[in-house]
Amino acid sequence: MSIDPIDHDLERGLKNRREILGDAWVDRSLSNANNFNAEFQHLITRFAWNEIWGRPGLEKKTRRAMVLAITMALGRWEEFELHVRAALQGGAPDTRLTPDELKEVLIQTAIYAGVPAANTGFTHAMAILREIGPEIGYTLEPAEMTAAAHPGIGRESATLSKPALHYTVRKARNGAPRHTIVLSHALGCDLSMWDALANELAADNDVIAYDHRGHGSSDAPASLYTMEELADDAARLVRELGCGPVVWIGLSMGGMVGQELAIRHPELVAGLVVANSTSGYPEDVRAAWQQRIETVRGSGIEAIADAVMERYFHADFREKKSAAVAAFRKRLITTDAEGYAGCCNAVGTVDTTGRLPQVKTPTLVIAGALDQGAPVSMSETMAKGIPGAELVVLEDASHLAVAEQPKAFEQAVSKFLAQLPK
Structure with a gap:
């Protein structure tokens, strides 16, 4: 019996990982692999990025929103920032979130995970938007809070x-x-x-x-x-x-x-x-x-x-x-x-x-x-x-x-x- 030299679970996971995070980030992560963390990288690529992100039951934009909400609720801010950047500019364009869609994720998480988590989430997200906003055509501008209106009501x-x-x-x-x-x-x-x-x-x-x-x-x-x-x-x-x-x-x-x-x-x-x-x-x-x-x-x-x-x-x-x-x-x-x-x-x-x-x-x-x-x-x-x-x-x-x-x-x-x- 021949053994296929291709680890298909790993390759599928890498493909999904690149689609969501972008080649630059994945290449940088892979280049930082060493004898201590390589097995962990292998594990998350096969299971997180293939077993979960490879499932067709949800659109990848939906999975992005879920990851943002969960990492925010758990206070995993390093992971949150990674996925905010990826959601705004990484991976395939049709999987990205717009700044307004990101805002909706943060607002909804405030109700289900608490206002303090959302408050910190907005702080991290705005710092990233100030940095990469020009690249994605978005500018943070002053706005009068008292003039804000529910977009579903007007x-x-x-x-x-x-x-x-x-x-x-x-x-x-x-x-x-x-x-x-x-x-x-x-x-x-x-x-x-x-x-x-x-x-x-x-x-x-x-x-x-x-x-x-x-x-x-x-x-x-x-x-x-x-x-x-x-x-x-x-x-x-x-x-x-x-x-x-x-x-x-x-x-x-x-x-x-x-x-x-x-x-x-x-x-x-x-x-x-x-x-x-x-x-x-x-x-x-x-x-x-x-x-x-x-x-x-x-x-x-x-x-x-x-x-x-x-x-x-x-x-x-x-x-x-x-x-x-x-x-x-x-x-x-x-x-x-x-x-x-x-x-x-x-x-x-x-x-x-x-x-x-x-x-x-x-x-x-x-x-x-x-x-x-x-x-x-x-x-x-x-x-x-x-x-x-x-x-x-x-x-x-x-x-x-x-x-x-x-x-x-x-x-x-x-x-x-x-x-x-x-």
């Missing part, structure tokens, strides 16, 4: 103009923003409806989400609103933030606002997404909206809550995602009743069908195949009326398609955004 504020509109701003994480996007929510919801999509889009775009008047933390004037007023609210938000023209993404009521905004203030809209919406209702449905106003004013929002959830979500979603539905229901019934009734009037009297040809911006219309509140035929009307508009129908989606089919919704939006000029 910086919160409200308009100075009245009625005050509560909004959040997520800045693009990957450098200069491709677009500024405004997300406009459905009746009885608030800006948190958009959290998942907003965080996806904020990779390459500045993303603004806001609460319509009468909703969330925005003012709720005691009157019946018009769609023109809601569109003018949107216009002053964009102008106050100095961020126009924007890509407007609106669902249901938010889509109605987007249509009116594009007609009344075309200079503010660079792209329009109208989802699960309509440009007008027949007379019997208009009457139903007026009846809803009377019910809410007489008996409160709770009286209509179950019926609204049935229109917002199809039966299978309500059964399988009952907790998500309960959260939307809670938001609905805690909405200011006067503000909700005011917006019901704006929604029920929407009328842009005859003016749709005035929308000159690139437009995507998204419909839910199961949507009873805004059937596909309503989306077809808008897509035909708006010059050059594209229609996408999402299967297994009812009225709140962004909640029921988040991935399909995000893919449709991302494809549309990719077609817009910067």
